[in-house]
């Protein structure tokens with residue numbers, strides 16, 4: 341009887357600790373999705389990728405900046421890490437403050453700098469995470485480093501040792517958006533350029549016909565990659581780009597029946613084709 345009572349007390353205490361958040365889920369989780377390629381989930385908000393070569397590892401995007409990414413990455417690789425940002429949005433460039441050097445296209449540098457303040461990180465985490473956002477106390481508050489932004493442009497190749505990563509400029513979702521091509525392994529890391537739903541209605545998005553040029557440029561190089569690793573969602577086959585092109589062409593031709601689209605970033609119209617959806621601004625075609 342006494343033993344049962346002690347077990348009951350133990351269970352109650354365990355339950356209380358769980359409910360009070362003494363054992364919260366870790367902010368980051370990682371999964372190896374290709375050989376020496378890890379996708380790090382930024383608490384479900386976005387994908388951060390870590391790609392390891394023989395000498396160096398590359399971090400592609402760095403998430404909301406709400407937790408200690410720099411230390412987490414050290415649990416996955418012992419190699420020196422270079423950081424490259426696909427674009428300057430707060431859910432991709434939010435941890436810049438944790439790194440000394442970050443490579444970025446110059447057209448997105450100002451946007452990325454604007455994110456590098458704790459109040460912006462708190463606001464973007466709240467927007468993306470909703471009720472699961474870290475409180476002011478839980479938000480990671482490392483002393484911000486004097487991050488140096490280094491410009492990259494089309495064709496630049498990073499040699500990680502046995503693994504070469506090439507920059508592909510993909511203006512559209514932002515003016516300075518880039519993708520990174522793992523040349524040998526035929527993997528394209530696409531930021532927000534090739535998500536199943538792409539936002540092309542934001543103020544800084546290029547006109548839609550320019551986005552089409554970007555997608556057609558990718559299509560012209562489709563033999564160079566089999567897999568897309570997007571900034572949100574699961575890996576996809578490269579022919580997903582064909583659906584995106586058909587979707588954007590239908591919008592430009594006026595042949596798609598656009599629906600209303602509402603989001604925290606504003607309202608717009610949306611069209612879909614196959615697996616691809618595009619939210620767009622009818623005044624910025």
Ligand SMILES: [Zn+2]
Nearest residue numbers: 427429513532
């Ligand atoms: Zn974005």
